[in-house]
Amino acid sequence: MPPRQFDGKRVRAARRGMDLNLDELGAEVGVSGPTVSRWENGEDHPKGEKLPAIAAALGQPLDALFPHDGPADLQLLRCDAGLSVAQAAAIIGTSRAPVSNAESGRRRLSDAYVLPLAEAYGVTEAVLLAAQDCSFGLRPAASRHEQAPAPRTIGEKINYLLEHGYAGQEAPSDDEIARAVNAHAGEAVITVEDIASLRTGATTDASDVVRAGLADALQVDAALFQNDAEVSPAAREFLEAIRFLGSIQRGQILGLAARGNGGGLSTEMMATINNLVGELRHKLPEVQDGD
Template identity: 45%
Template sequence: MPDRVFDGRAFRAKRRAADLTQRQVADAVGVQEAAVARWESETTKPLPETLPVLARLLGLPLGTLFPREGKPDLADLRADAGYSQKDTIAITGASTTSSVRKAESGVRRLSDELVALLAAAYGVSEGTLRAGQERSFGNTAPDEENGVPSTLAEKIQFALDRTYPGESAPSDAQLAAAVNEYAGATVVSGEDIRDLRTGAVTEAAPIVLEGVADMLGVKLAYLKSDDAVTRQVVEGLTLLASKRRGDVGQIAARGMGAEGLSADLLAIVNEVVADLAQRPRPDDPQR
Protein backbone atom coordinates (compact mmCIF):
# COMPACT_ATOMS: atom_id res chain seq x y z
CA MET A 1 0.00 0.00 0.00
CA PRO A 2 1.12 3.64 -0.34
CA ASP A 3 3.78 4.57 2.19
CA ARG A 4 3.27 7.57 4.41
CA VAL A 5 4.78 10.63 2.79
CA PHE A 6 8.02 11.77 4.40
CA ASP A 7 9.09 15.24 3.31
CA GLY A 8 12.61 15.83 4.64
CA ARG A 9 12.52 19.60 4.27
CA ALA A 10 9.11 19.89 5.91
CA PHE A 11 10.24 17.65 8.76
CA ARG A 12 13.35 19.80 9.30
CA ALA A 13 11.17 22.93 9.49
CA LYS A 14 8.83 21.27 12.01
CA ARG A 15 11.79 20.05 14.07
CA ARG A 16 13.28 23.52 14.22
CA ALA A 17 9.92 25.04 15.09
CA ALA A 18 9.72 22.59 18.00
CA ASP A 19 13.21 23.76 19.08
CA LEU A 20 14.67 20.26 18.78
CA THR A 21 18.16 19.36 17.59
CA GLN A 22 19.00 16.50 15.27
CA ARG A 23 20.72 14.83 18.21
CA GLN A 24 17.55 15.01 20.34
CA VAL A 25 15.51 13.47 17.54
CA ALA A 26 18.13 10.76 17.03
CA ASP A 27 18.17 9.91 20.75
CA ALA A 28 14.37 9.70 20.88
CA VAL A 29 14.22 7.31 17.92
CA GLY A 30 17.36 5.33 18.75
CA VAL A 31 19.45 6.13 15.68
CA GLN A 32 22.66 8.03 14.97
CA GLU A 33 22.49 11.80 14.50
CA ALA A 34 23.80 11.32 10.97
CA ALA A 35 20.69 9.29 10.14
CA VAL A 36 18.44 12.25 10.96
CA ALA A 37 20.62 14.47 8.75
CA ARG A 38 20.18 11.99 5.89
CA TRP A 39 16.40 11.98 6.40
CA GLU A 40 16.24 15.74 6.21
CA SER A 41 18.41 15.85 3.09
CA GLU A 42 16.16 13.09 1.68
CA THR A 43 19.12 10.81 1.08
CA THR A 44 17.27 8.12 3.04
CA LYS A 45 13.92 7.80 4.79
CA PRO A 46 13.11 6.67 8.34
CA LEU A 47 11.62 3.23 8.86
CA PRO A 48 7.80 3.32 8.82
CA GLU A 49 7.58 2.21 12.46
CA THR A 50 9.63 5.24 13.57
CA LEU A 51 7.15 7.75 12.13
CA PRO A 52 4.72 7.54 15.10
CA VAL A 53 7.62 8.28 17.45
CA LEU A 54 8.62 11.31 15.36
CA ALA A 55 5.03 12.56 15.29
CA ARG A 56 4.69 12.28 19.07
CA LEU A 57 8.04 13.99 19.52
CA LEU A 58 6.85 16.99 17.49
CA GLY A 59 3.39 16.92 19.09
CA LEU A 60 1.58 16.49 15.77
CA PRO A 61 -0.95 13.90 14.55
CA LEU A 62 0.67 11.11 12.56
CA GLY A 63 -1.67 11.62 9.60
CA THR A 64 -0.99 15.36 9.51
CA LEU A 65 2.79 15.13 9.66
CA PHE A 66 3.10 12.04 7.47
CA PRO A 67 -0.07 11.65 5.33
CA ARG A 68 -0.94 8.53 3.37
CA GLU A 69 -3.30 8.28 0.41
CA GLY A 70 -5.38 5.14 0.54
CA LYS A 71 -6.11 2.69 3.32
CA PRO A 72 -3.49 0.70 5.26
CA ASP A 73 -2.58 -2.93 4.83
CA LEU A 74 -1.41 -5.19 7.65
CA ALA A 75 2.18 -3.92 7.60
CA ASP A 76 0.96 -0.32 7.62
CA LEU A 77 -1.17 -0.93 10.72
CA ARG A 78 1.83 -2.43 12.49
CA ALA A 79 4.09 0.46 11.53
CA ASP A 80 1.48 3.05 12.52
CA ALA A 81 1.43 1.46 15.98
CA GLY A 82 5.22 1.87 16.16
CA TYR A 83 6.15 -1.83 15.96
CA SER A 84 8.73 -3.59 13.81
CA GLN A 85 8.09 -7.16 12.68
CA LYS A 86 10.54 -8.33 15.34
CA ASP A 87 8.53 -6.52 18.02
CA THR A 88 5.50 -8.67 17.24
CA ILE A 89 7.22 -11.71 18.77
CA ALA A 90 6.54 -10.29 22.23
CA ILE A 91 2.92 -9.55 21.26
CA THR A 92 2.11 -12.98 19.83
CA GLY A 93 4.24 -15.07 22.18
CA ALA A 94 5.70 -16.87 19.15
CA SER A 95 9.34 -17.77 18.76
CA THR A 96 9.61 -16.17 15.30
CA THR A 97 7.90 -13.53 13.15
CA SER A 98 6.78 -16.19 10.66
CA SER A 99 3.01 -15.81 11.11
CA VAL A 100 3.07 -12.02 10.92
CA ARG A 101 5.56 -11.98 8.07
CA LYS A 102 3.53 -14.43 5.97
CA ALA A 103 0.27 -12.55 6.62
CA GLU A 104 1.87 -9.23 5.65
CA SER A 105 3.27 -10.86 2.49
CA GLY A 106 -0.13 -12.25 1.50
CA VAL A 107 0.96 -15.88 1.95
CA ARG A 108 -1.10 -17.14 4.91
CA ARG A 109 -3.75 -15.42 6.98
CA LEU A 110 -3.48 -14.91 10.73
CA SER A 111 -5.33 -17.17 13.14
CA ASP A 112 -8.27 -15.68 15.05
CA GLU A 113 -6.14 -15.67 18.20
CA LEU A 114 -3.38 -13.66 16.53
CA VAL A 115 -5.91 -11.26 15.01
CA ALA A 116 -7.22 -10.49 18.51
CA LEU A 117 -3.72 -10.07 19.98
CA LEU A 118 -2.42 -7.84 17.21
CA ALA A 119 -5.57 -5.70 17.01
CA ALA A 120 -5.33 -4.99 20.74
CA ALA A 121 -1.62 -4.15 20.47
CA TYR A 122 -2.07 -1.95 17.40
CA GLY A 123 -5.00 -0.09 18.97
CA VAL A 124 -7.49 -0.94 16.19
CA SER A 125 -10.59 -3.09 15.97
CA GLU A 126 -10.40 -6.69 14.78
CA GLY A 127 -12.48 -5.64 11.77
CA THR A 128 -9.93 -3.00 10.84
CA LEU A 129 -7.09 -5.50 11.22
CA ARG A 130 -8.86 -8.08 9.04
CA ALA A 131 -9.54 -5.41 6.43
CA GLY A 132 -5.84 -4.50 6.42
CA GLN A 133 -4.99 -8.18 6.06
CA GLU A 134 -7.22 -8.47 3.01
CA ARG A 135 -5.37 -5.56 1.42
CA SER A 136 -2.11 -7.41 2.08
CA PHE A 137 -3.55 -10.24 -0.03
CA GLY A 138 -4.46 -7.81 -2.80
CA ASN A 139 -8.18 -8.01 -2.11
CA THR A 140 -10.71 -5.24 -1.78
CA ALA A 141 -11.42 -5.05 1.92
CA PRO A 142 -15.00 -4.90 3.20
CA ASP A 143 -16.09 -1.94 5.28
CA GLU A 144 -14.44 -2.17 8.65
CA GLU A 145 -17.26 -3.59 10.77
CA ASN A 146 -19.75 -1.59 8.67
CA GLY A 147 -18.02 1.62 9.65
CA VAL A 148 -18.80 1.26 13.35
CA PRO A 149 -15.89 2.37 15.56
CA SER A 150 -14.92 0.01 18.35
CA THR A 151 -11.92 1.43 20.24
CA LEU A 152 -12.07 4.59 22.34
CA ALA A 153 -9.73 6.34 19.89
CA GLU A 154 -11.92 5.40 16.92
CA LYS A 155 -15.05 6.61 18.72
CA ILE A 156 -13.55 9.98 19.60
CA GLN A 157 -12.25 10.53 16.06
CA PHE A 158 -15.55 9.39 14.52
CA ALA A 159 -17.49 11.85 16.70
CA LEU A 160 -15.10 14.69 15.81
CA ASP A 161 -15.39 13.94 12.09
CA ARG A 162 -19.19 13.84 12.20
CA THR A 163 -19.73 16.72 14.60
CA TYR A 164 -17.53 19.12 12.62
CA PRO A 165 -17.90 18.03 8.97
CA GLY A 166 -15.88 20.28 6.69
CA GLU A 167 -14.92 22.47 9.63
CA SER A 168 -11.91 22.93 11.89
CA ALA A 169 -12.48 20.53 14.78
CA PRO A 170 -11.36 21.50 18.29
CA SER A 171 -7.69 20.91 18.97
CA ASP A 172 -6.53 18.52 21.67
CA ALA A 173 -5.79 21.52 23.89
CA GLN A 174 -9.29 22.93 23.34
CA LEU A 175 -10.88 19.58 24.11
CA ALA A 176 -8.82 19.34 27.29
CA ALA A 177 -9.89 22.85 28.33
CA ALA A 178 -13.54 21.92 27.79
CA VAL A 179 -13.17 18.72 29.82
CA ASN A 180 -11.46 20.60 32.65
CA GLU A 181 -14.22 23.20 32.62
CA TYR A 182 -16.81 20.42 32.81
CA ALA A 183 -14.96 18.79 35.71
CA GLY A 184 -14.36 22.05 37.53
CA ALA A 185 -10.71 21.11 37.96
CA THR A 186 -7.63 20.27 35.90
CA VAL A 187 -8.08 16.58 35.21
CA VAL A 188 -6.54 16.23 31.75
CA SER A 189 -4.01 17.90 29.44
CA GLY A 190 -3.92 18.36 25.68
CA GLU A 191 -1.29 15.62 25.53
CA ASP A 192 -3.62 13.28 27.43
CA ILE A 193 -6.42 13.97 24.93
CA ARG A 194 -4.04 13.39 22.03
CA ASP A 195 -3.05 10.02 23.48
CA LEU A 196 -6.72 9.03 23.83
CA ARG A 197 -7.59 10.22 20.33
CA THR A 198 -4.66 8.42 18.68
CA GLY A 199 -4.96 5.21 20.70
CA ALA A 200 -1.67 5.62 22.58
CA VAL A 201 -3.79 5.38 25.75
CA THR A 202 -6.94 3.24 25.75
CA GLU A 203 -8.58 4.14 29.07
CA ALA A 204 -9.50 7.33 30.91
CA ALA A 205 -10.96 8.37 34.23
CA PRO A 206 -14.79 8.52 34.32
CA ILE A 207 -14.81 12.31 34.71
CA VAL A 208 -12.62 12.65 31.61
CA LEU A 209 -14.96 10.46 29.56
CA GLU A 210 -17.95 12.44 30.83
CA GLY A 211 -16.32 15.71 29.76
CA VAL A 212 -15.36 14.37 26.32
CA ALA A 213 -18.89 13.05 25.78
CA ASP A 214 -20.36 16.42 26.80
CA MET A 215 -18.04 18.32 24.46
CA LEU A 216 -18.82 16.04 21.51
CA GLY A 217 -22.56 15.93 22.21
CA VAL A 218 -22.71 12.13 22.52
CA LYS A 219 -23.96 9.72 25.14
CA LEU A 220 -21.40 8.65 27.75
CA ALA A 221 -22.31 5.03 26.98
CA TYR A 222 -21.05 5.60 23.41
CA LEU A 223 -17.49 5.94 24.72
CA LYS A 224 -17.86 2.70 26.64
CA SER A 225 -18.39 -0.82 25.33
CA ASP A 226 -22.14 -1.01 24.66
CA ASP A 227 -22.33 -2.01 20.99
CA ALA A 228 -26.04 -1.26 20.65
CA VAL A 229 -25.64 2.27 22.00
CA THR A 230 -22.55 2.80 19.85
CA ARG A 231 -24.43 1.89 16.69
CA GLN A 232 -27.30 4.20 17.58
CA VAL A 233 -24.96 7.09 18.26
CA VAL A 234 -23.07 6.38 15.02
CA GLU A 235 -26.37 6.60 13.13
CA GLY A 236 -27.26 9.80 14.94
CA LEU A 237 -23.86 11.39 14.29
CA THR A 238 -24.03 10.42 10.62
CA LEU A 239 -27.37 12.17 10.37
CA LEU A 240 -25.98 15.11 12.28
CA ALA A 241 -23.12 15.49 9.81
CA SER A 242 -25.58 15.34 6.90
CA LYS A 243 -27.77 17.99 8.45
CA ARG A 244 -24.89 20.33 9.23
CA ARG A 245 -23.81 20.04 5.59
CA GLY A 246 -27.36 20.79 4.49
CA ASP A 247 -28.08 17.32 3.09
CA VAL A 248 -31.74 17.50 4.05
CA GLY A 249 -32.71 14.84 1.52
CA GLN A 250 -30.35 12.37 3.14
CA ILE A 251 -31.90 13.10 6.54
CA ALA A 252 -35.37 12.42 5.20
CA ALA A 253 -34.27 9.24 3.45
CA ARG A 254 -32.50 7.89 6.52
CA GLY A 255 -34.93 9.04 9.18
CA MET A 256 -35.24 5.43 10.32
CA GLY A 257 -31.69 4.14 9.95
CA ALA A 258 -30.33 0.64 9.71
CA GLU A 259 -30.45 0.40 13.47
CA GLY A 260 -34.04 1.57 13.62
CA LEU A 261 -33.32 5.16 14.67
CA SER A 262 -36.19 6.23 16.87
CA ALA A 263 -38.06 9.51 16.76
CA ASP A 264 -36.66 10.27 20.21
CA LEU A 265 -33.08 9.82 19.02
CA LEU A 266 -33.75 11.90 15.91
CA ALA A 267 -35.08 14.63 18.19
CA ILE A 268 -31.86 14.42 20.19
CA VAL A 269 -29.87 14.84 16.98
CA ASN A 270 -31.85 17.96 16.15
CA GLU A 271 -31.22 19.32 19.64
CA VAL A 272 -27.48 18.66 19.30
CA VAL A 273 -27.43 20.42 15.92
CA ALA A 274 -29.10 23.46 17.45
CA ASP A 275 -26.70 23.41 20.40
CA LEU A 276 -23.63 23.11 18.18
CA ALA A 277 -24.86 25.96 15.99
CA GLN A 278 -24.80 28.23 19.02
CA ARG A 279 -21.35 27.17 20.21
CA PRO A 280 -18.32 29.31 19.26
CA ARG A 281 -16.23 27.79 16.50
CA PRO A 282 -13.09 26.08 17.86
CA ASP A 283 -10.91 28.66 16.12
CA ASP A 284 -12.98 31.61 17.33
CA PRO A 285 -10.64 34.04 19.17
CA GLN A 286 -13.50 34.88 21.53
CA ARG A 287 -13.65 31.26 22.67
Protein backbone atom coordinates (compact mmCIF):
# COMPACT_ATOMS: atom_id res chain seq x y z
CA MET A 1 0.00 0.00 0.00
CA PRO A 2 1.18 3.58 -0.58
CA PRO A 3 2.36 5.47 2.54
CA ARG A 4 -0.50 7.94 2.07
CA GLN A 5 -4.20 7.13 2.24
CA PHE A 6 -5.64 6.39 -1.18
CA ASP A 7 -9.36 6.65 -1.92
CA GLY A 8 -10.25 5.66 -5.46
CA LYS A 9 -13.74 7.17 -5.21
CA ARG A 10 -12.26 10.53 -4.31
CA VAL A 11 -9.86 10.32 -7.25
CA ARG A 12 -12.78 9.53 -9.55
CA ALA A 13 -14.76 12.54 -8.29
CA ALA A 14 -11.76 14.84 -8.70
CA ARG A 15 -11.02 13.49 -12.19
CA ARG A 16 -14.58 14.06 -13.32
CA GLY A 17 -14.48 17.51 -11.80
CA MET A 18 -11.48 18.25 -14.03
CA ASP A 19 -13.29 16.81 -17.09
CA LEU A 20 -10.52 14.23 -17.58
CA ASN A 21 -11.24 10.77 -18.91
CA LEU A 22 -9.39 7.68 -17.69
CA ASP A 23 -6.88 7.70 -20.53
CA GLU A 24 -6.10 11.40 -20.07
CA LEU A 25 -5.36 11.00 -16.37
CA GLY A 26 -3.36 7.87 -17.07
CA ALA A 27 -1.26 9.72 -19.63
CA GLU A 28 -0.50 12.41 -17.05
CA VAL A 29 0.90 9.89 -14.58
CA GLY A 30 2.42 7.37 -16.98
CA VAL A 31 -0.08 4.52 -16.79
CA SER A 32 -2.96 3.21 -18.92
CA GLY A 33 -6.60 4.19 -18.61
CA PRO A 34 -7.60 0.68 -17.42
CA THR A 35 -5.01 0.97 -14.65
CA VAL A 36 -6.62 4.20 -13.46
CA SER A 37 -10.00 2.46 -13.60
CA ARG A 38 -8.74 -0.32 -11.32
CA TRP A 39 -7.46 2.31 -8.87
CA GLU A 40 -10.79 4.09 -8.79
CA ASN A 41 -12.75 0.86 -8.36
CA GLY A 42 -10.58 -0.31 -5.47
CA GLU A 43 -9.22 -3.28 -7.41
CA ASP A 44 -5.66 -1.98 -7.18
CA HIS A 45 -3.76 1.02 -5.85
CA PRO A 46 -0.95 3.12 -7.28
CA LYS A 47 2.59 3.02 -6.01
CA GLY A 48 3.32 5.78 -3.54
CA GLU A 49 5.63 7.62 -5.91
CA LYS A 50 2.70 8.06 -8.33
CA LEU A 51 0.57 10.03 -5.87
CA PRO A 52 2.28 13.44 -6.37
CA ALA A 53 1.72 13.20 -10.13
CA ILE A 54 -1.92 12.19 -9.63
CA ALA A 55 -2.56 15.11 -7.26
CA ALA A 56 -0.85 17.54 -9.65
CA ALA A 57 -2.86 16.26 -12.62
CA LEU A 58 -6.06 16.75 -10.63
CA GLY A 59 -5.04 20.22 -9.44
CA GLN A 60 -5.22 19.34 -5.76
CA PRO A 61 -2.70 19.60 -2.90
CA LEU A 62 -1.05 16.27 -2.14
CA ASP A 63 -1.92 16.40 1.58
CA ALA A 64 -5.58 17.15 0.86
CA LEU A 65 -6.14 14.42 -1.73
CA PHE A 66 -3.91 11.79 -0.09
CA PRO A 67 -3.54 12.49 3.65
CA HIS A 68 -1.21 10.58 5.94
CA ASP A 69 -0.99 10.06 9.69
CA GLY A 70 1.94 11.02 11.87
CA PRO A 71 5.40 12.34 11.01
CA ALA A 72 7.05 11.52 7.70
CA ASP A 73 9.25 8.44 7.39
CA LEU A 74 11.79 7.67 4.66
CA GLN A 75 9.28 5.96 2.40
CA LEU A 76 6.98 8.97 2.52
CA LEU A 77 9.82 11.39 1.69
CA ARG A 78 10.87 9.27 -1.29
CA CYS A 79 7.35 8.83 -2.61
CA ASP A 80 6.54 12.51 -2.17
CA ALA A 81 9.60 13.24 -4.31
CA GLY A 82 8.07 11.01 -7.00
CA LEU A 83 10.95 8.52 -6.88
CA SER A 84 10.89 4.73 -6.90
CA VAL A 85 13.30 2.70 -4.74
CA ALA A 86 15.37 1.97 -7.86
CA GLN A 87 15.56 5.65 -8.79
CA ALA A 88 16.59 6.64 -5.25
CA ALA A 89 19.24 3.93 -5.27
CA ALA A 90 20.59 5.17 -8.60
CA ILE A 91 21.02 8.66 -7.12
CA ILE A 92 23.39 7.33 -4.46
CA GLY A 93 25.01 4.85 -6.84
CA THR A 94 24.02 1.64 -5.04
CA SER A 95 21.71 -1.32 -5.34
CA ARG A 96 18.17 -1.06 -3.95
CA ALA A 97 19.23 -2.68 -0.66
CA PRO A 98 20.42 0.40 1.31
CA VAL A 99 17.24 2.33 0.49
CA SER A 100 14.93 -0.62 1.18
CA ASN A 101 16.71 -1.59 4.38
CA ALA A 102 16.52 1.96 5.76
CA GLU A 103 12.84 2.33 4.85
CA SER A 104 11.94 -0.97 6.51
CA GLY A 105 13.93 -0.21 9.67
CA ARG A 106 16.56 -2.94 9.15
CA ARG A 107 19.76 -0.94 8.58
CA ARG A 108 20.40 2.78 8.70
CA LEU A 109 21.70 4.73 5.75
CA SER A 110 25.43 5.24 5.44
CA ASP A 111 26.44 8.81 6.28
CA ALA A 112 27.60 9.25 2.69
CA TYR A 113 24.05 8.69 1.43
CA VAL A 114 22.28 11.20 3.67
CA LEU A 115 23.08 14.46 1.85
CA PRO A 116 22.44 13.25 -1.73
CA LEU A 117 19.14 11.64 -0.71
CA ALA A 118 18.07 14.73 1.22
CA GLU A 119 18.76 16.86 -1.85
CA ALA A 120 16.90 14.40 -4.10
CA TYR A 121 13.91 14.40 -1.74
CA GLY A 122 13.95 18.19 -1.45
CA VAL A 123 14.48 18.25 2.33
CA THR A 124 17.27 19.10 4.74
CA GLU A 125 19.61 16.50 6.21
CA ALA A 126 17.94 17.02 9.59
CA VAL A 127 14.51 16.25 8.13
CA LEU A 128 15.82 13.14 6.39
CA LEU A 129 17.48 11.87 9.58
CA ALA A 130 14.27 12.51 11.55
CA ALA A 131 12.35 10.56 8.91
CA GLN A 132 14.87 7.74 9.25
CA ASP A 133 14.22 7.65 13.00
CA CYS A 134 10.51 7.29 12.22
CA SER A 135 11.25 4.39 9.89
CA PHE A 136 12.98 2.71 12.84
CA GLY A 137 10.00 3.32 15.10
CA LEU A 138 11.46 6.35 16.87
CA ARG A 139 9.45 9.57 17.04
CA PRO A 140 11.09 12.94 17.75
CA ALA A 141 10.87 13.76 21.45
CA ALA A 142 8.85 16.91 20.85
CA SER A 143 6.24 15.16 18.73
CA ARG A 144 5.40 12.68 21.46
CA HIS A 145 3.82 15.44 23.53
CA GLU A 146 2.74 18.00 20.97
CA GLN A 147 -0.97 18.19 20.29
CA ALA A 148 -1.88 18.69 16.65
CA PRO A 149 -3.49 22.06 16.00
CA ALA A 150 -7.26 22.02 15.96
CA PRO A 151 -8.84 22.31 12.51
CA ARG A 152 -10.09 25.85 11.95
CA THR A 153 -11.39 26.27 8.39
CA ILE A 154 -14.32 24.41 6.88
CA GLY A 155 -11.96 22.40 4.68
CA GLU A 156 -9.69 21.46 7.58
CA LYS A 157 -12.71 20.25 9.56
CA ILE A 158 -14.03 18.20 6.64
CA ASN A 159 -10.62 16.61 6.06
CA TYR A 160 -10.15 15.91 9.77
CA LEU A 161 -13.49 14.13 10.03
CA LEU A 162 -12.90 12.16 6.83
CA GLU A 163 -9.45 11.10 8.01
CA HIS A 164 -10.27 10.18 11.60
CA GLY A 165 -14.02 9.61 11.80
CA TYR A 166 -14.43 6.54 9.61
CA ALA A 167 -12.04 3.95 11.02
CA GLY A 168 -13.06 0.54 9.73
CA GLN A 169 -15.48 2.15 7.27
CA GLU A 170 -15.21 3.86 3.92
CA ALA A 171 -15.33 7.64 4.22
CA PRO A 172 -17.85 9.38 1.95
CA SER A 173 -16.60 10.80 -1.34
CA ASP A 174 -17.00 14.44 -2.32
CA ASP A 175 -19.95 13.42 -4.48
CA GLU A 176 -21.65 11.62 -1.58
CA ILE A 177 -21.07 14.59 0.73
CA ALA A 178 -22.52 17.00 -1.84
CA ARG A 179 -25.62 14.83 -2.31
CA ALA A 180 -26.13 14.58 1.45
CA VAL A 181 -25.81 18.35 1.89
CA ASN A 182 -28.32 18.99 -0.89
CA ALA A 183 -30.72 16.44 0.55
CA HIS A 184 -30.52 18.13 3.95
CA ALA A 185 -31.12 21.53 2.37
CA GLY A 186 -33.97 20.27 0.20
CA GLU A 187 -32.43 21.88 -2.88
CA ALA A 188 -29.17 22.02 -4.84
CA VAL A 189 -26.96 24.30 -2.76
CA ILE A 190 -23.54 22.79 -3.47
CA THR A 191 -21.74 20.73 -6.13
CA VAL A 192 -19.05 18.08 -5.89
CA GLU A 193 -16.61 20.65 -7.24
CA ASP A 194 -17.57 23.00 -4.39
CA ILE A 195 -16.82 20.27 -1.84
CA ALA A 196 -13.41 19.66 -3.44
CA SER A 197 -12.71 23.42 -3.36
CA LEU A 198 -13.56 23.58 0.34
CA ARG A 199 -11.37 20.61 1.20
CA THR A 200 -8.37 21.93 -0.72
CA GLY A 201 -8.74 25.46 0.63
CA ALA A 202 -9.52 27.00 -2.76
CA THR A 203 -12.80 28.15 -1.18
CA THR A 204 -12.93 29.10 2.49
CA ASP A 205 -16.50 30.28 3.05
CA ALA A 206 -19.93 28.69 2.86
CA SER A 207 -23.50 29.67 3.62
CA ASP A 208 -25.22 28.68 6.86
CA VAL A 209 -27.32 26.20 4.88
CA VAL A 210 -24.20 24.48 3.52
CA ARG A 211 -22.53 24.45 6.95
CA ALA A 212 -25.59 22.82 8.50
CA GLY A 213 -25.70 20.30 5.66
CA LEU A 214 -22.02 19.44 6.10
CA ALA A 215 -22.58 18.78 9.82
CA ASP A 216 -25.52 16.51 8.96
CA ALA A 217 -23.60 14.73 6.17
CA LEU A 218 -20.62 14.05 8.44
CA GLN A 219 -22.84 13.35 11.46
CA VAL A 220 -21.42 15.88 13.90
CA ASP A 221 -22.97 18.68 15.91
CA ALA A 222 -23.88 21.69 13.76
CA ALA A 223 -21.84 23.96 16.05
CA LEU A 224 -18.65 22.44 14.67
CA PHE A 225 -19.23 24.17 11.33
CA GLN A 226 -20.80 27.41 12.59
CA ASN A 227 -17.66 29.49 12.19
CA ASP A 228 -14.03 29.25 11.20
CA ALA A 229 -12.60 30.17 14.56
CA GLU A 230 -10.74 27.54 16.54
CA VAL A 231 -13.16 24.96 17.83
CA SER A 232 -14.38 25.09 21.42
CA PRO A 233 -12.69 22.92 24.07
CA ALA A 234 -15.67 20.56 24.04
CA ALA A 235 -15.57 20.20 20.25
CA ARG A 236 -11.79 19.78 20.36
CA GLU A 237 -12.19 16.97 22.89
CA PHE A 238 -14.71 15.33 20.58
CA LEU A 239 -12.36 15.57 17.58
CA GLU A 240 -9.43 14.17 19.55
CA ALA A 241 -11.67 11.34 20.74
CA ILE A 242 -12.52 10.52 17.13
CA ARG A 243 -8.82 10.34 16.30
CA PHE A 244 -8.15 8.20 19.36
CA LEU A 245 -10.90 5.73 18.47
CA GLY A 246 -9.62 5.63 14.91
CA SER A 247 -6.17 4.70 16.22
CA ILE A 248 -7.70 1.90 18.27
CA GLN A 249 -9.64 0.61 15.26
CA ARG A 250 -6.48 0.60 13.11
CA GLY A 251 -4.60 -1.27 15.84
CA GLN A 252 -2.15 1.54 16.58
CA ILE A 253 -3.01 1.87 20.29
CA LEU A 254 -3.30 -1.86 20.90
CA GLY A 255 -0.16 -2.52 18.90
CA LEU A 256 1.76 0.00 20.98
CA ALA A 257 0.45 -1.60 24.17
CA ALA A 258 1.51 -5.03 22.98
CA ARG A 259 5.04 -3.79 22.27
CA GLY A 260 5.22 -1.86 25.55
CA ASN A 261 4.16 -4.54 27.99
CA GLY A 262 3.00 -8.12 28.00
CA GLY A 263 -0.34 -7.33 29.62
CA GLY A 264 -1.65 -4.95 26.98
CA LEU A 265 -3.93 -2.12 28.07
CA SER A 266 -4.82 -1.80 31.74
CA THR A 267 -8.30 -2.43 33.07
CA GLU A 268 -8.59 1.27 33.86
CA MET A 269 -7.64 2.24 30.32
CA MET A 270 -10.09 -0.25 28.83
CA ALA A 271 -12.82 1.18 31.07
CA THR A 272 -11.98 4.66 29.87
CA ILE A 273 -12.15 3.53 26.25
CA ASN A 274 -15.50 1.82 26.83
CA ASN A 275 -16.92 4.94 28.47
CA LEU A 276 -15.64 7.04 25.61
CA VAL A 277 -17.21 4.74 23.04
CA GLY A 278 -20.51 4.93 24.89
CA GLU A 279 -20.46 8.72 25.01
CA LEU A 280 -19.62 9.05 21.31
CA ARG A 281 -21.64 6.14 19.91
CA HIS A 282 -24.57 8.33 18.89
CA LYS A 283 -22.28 10.80 17.14
CA LEU A 284 -20.16 8.39 15.12
CA PRO A 285 -21.38 7.38 11.64
CA GLU A 286 -23.13 4.05 11.11
CA VAL A 287 -22.22 2.58 14.48
CA GLN A 288 -24.79 0.15 15.84
CA ASP A 289 -25.07 -1.32 19.31
CA GLY A 290 -23.10 -4.53 19.57
CA ASP A 291 -20.48 -3.48 16.97
